[in-house]
Amino acid sequence: AFDVLVVGGGPAGAAAAVYAARKGIRTGIAAERFGGQVNDTLAIENYISVLETDGPKFATSLEAHVKAYGVDVMNLQRGDKLIPAAAPGGLIEVQLANGGSLKSKTVILSTGARWRNVNVPGEQQYKNKGVAYCPHCDGPLFKGKRVAVIGGGNSGVEAAIDLAGIVTHVTLIEFGDALRADAVLVTKLKSLANVTIHTNAQTTELTGDGTKLNGLTYTDRISGESRHIELEGVFVQIGLVPNTEWLKGVVELSKHGEIIVDARGQTSVPGVFAAGDATTVPFKQIIIAAGDGAKAALGAFDHLMRN
Numbered sequence: 001a002f003d004v005l006v007v008g009g010g011p012a013g014a015a016a017a018v019y020a021a022r023k024g025i026r027t028g029i030a031a032e033r034f035g036g037q038v039n040d041t042l043a044i045e046n047y048i049s050v051l052e053t054d055g056p057k058f059a060t061s062l063e064a065h066v067k068a069y070g071v072d073v074m075n076l077q078r079g080d081k082l083i084p085a086a087a088p089g090g091l092i093e094v095q096l097a098n099g100g101s102l103k104s105k106t107v108i109l110s111t112g113a114r115w116r117n118v119n120v121p122g123e124q125q126y127k128n129k130g131v132a133y134c135p136h137c138d139g140p141l142f143k144g145k146r147v148a149v150i151g152g153g154n155s156g157v158e159a160a161i162d163l164a165g166i167v168t169h170v171t172l173i174e175f176g177d178a179l180r181a182d183a184v185l186v187t188k189l190k191s192l193a194n195v196t197i198h199t200n201a202q203t204t205e206l207t208g209d210g211t212k213l214n215g216l217t218y219t220d221r222i223s224g225e226s227r228h229i230e231l232e233g234v235f236v237q238i239g240l241v242p243n244t245e246w247l248k249g250v251v252e253l254s255k256h257g258e259i260i261v262d263a264r265g266q267t268s269v270p271g272v273f274a275a276g277d278a279t280t281v282p283f284k285q286i287i288i289a290a291g292d293g294a295k296a297a298l299g300a301f302d303h304l305m306r307n
């Protein structure tokens with residue numbers, strides 16, 4: 001059995017594994033795809049001390065750092081079920097999709113999240129070629145260009161306000177008949193000169209020239225007309241889905257499916273900690289996930305010392 005078993009191999013899980021292993025305790029990490037969302041990231045320019053890198057390079061360094069400490073790395077393993085310890089201080093079990101089972105005194109859940117897709121033609125083809133999901137990450141790439149934001153909830157309206165300060169023009173596309181963001185954000189958005197808002201607009205296609213995005217087509221749901229906007233970037237902001245479906249009913253989750261953690265990363269289940277995008281910790285970023293993973297590992301170590 002492990003002392004610390006990390007489930008998830010993104011920045012949060014990798015940091016947790018390094019911090020745990022540096023305490024000299026038996027540490028394992030099981031991940032469906034080592035590196036996590038970072039694998040899908042083109043340029044990373046906001047991980048402090050690293051001026052610029054790319055996603056696959058960053059993912060390779062994460063794995064190398066973890067392996068340098070002799071952590072038992074189990075890649076391509078998906079956690080399917082978490083079984084809390086039968087008695088306080090007992091072993092926690094993680095059952096894997098392949099039928100295997102791992103046991104540990106403490107578990108750190110760091111299964112991350114995924115952006116909800118609009119699922120229209122062009123989205124997959126132009127991902128990272130104009131189609132983006134993270135304004136904090138990719139906003140500066142569109143300086144001086146025209147972009148659209150799909151989604152009129154809080155994240156979409158926040159993204160549009162943020163981007164309006166960087167790009168030439170922002171078009172906000174909302175499917176419903178009104179923006180659903182907080183009133184203060186909507187007021188702020190409407191005060192900006194370089195923003196156009198379309199409600200009752202259903203995105204039907206993200207168009208491109210074969211190599212990069214060049215526009216967005218939507219249907220005006222009132223008139224039924226199809227319209228096309230020329231632009232260089234589209235930010236899809238219709239929600240982030242935590243990879244926590246497998247924990248439902250076992251670990252306490254928020255109404256958005258995020259694992260509820262305290263300031264030490266402790267979940268509702270004794271000995272089970274969590275970190276990163278899968279949790280209620282606000283602002284989903286690499287540096288935040290990594291710091292959070294370190295914190296959860298120290299929380300788990302503290303728990304081991306006391307039990």
Ligand code: FAD
Pocket residue numbers: 007008009010011012013030031032033034035036037038040041042043044045046047077078079080110111112113114115133134137138243246275276277278284285286287289
């Ligand atoms: P993730 O990176 O999501 O990792 C989750 C891990 O858990 C993966 O290994 C996954 O395979 C595994 N997993 C999931 N479910 C299971 C399961 N059931 N069992 C086992 N393993 C499982 N942030 C920045 O700071 N800067 C950027 O420039 C930036 N650009 C981005 C660009 C894109 C396109 C995307 C999608 C995100 C970007 N982000 C960026 C956000 C950043 O990638 C995330 O905040 C960060 O990766 C979160 O780390 P994490 O470890 O919590 O989760």
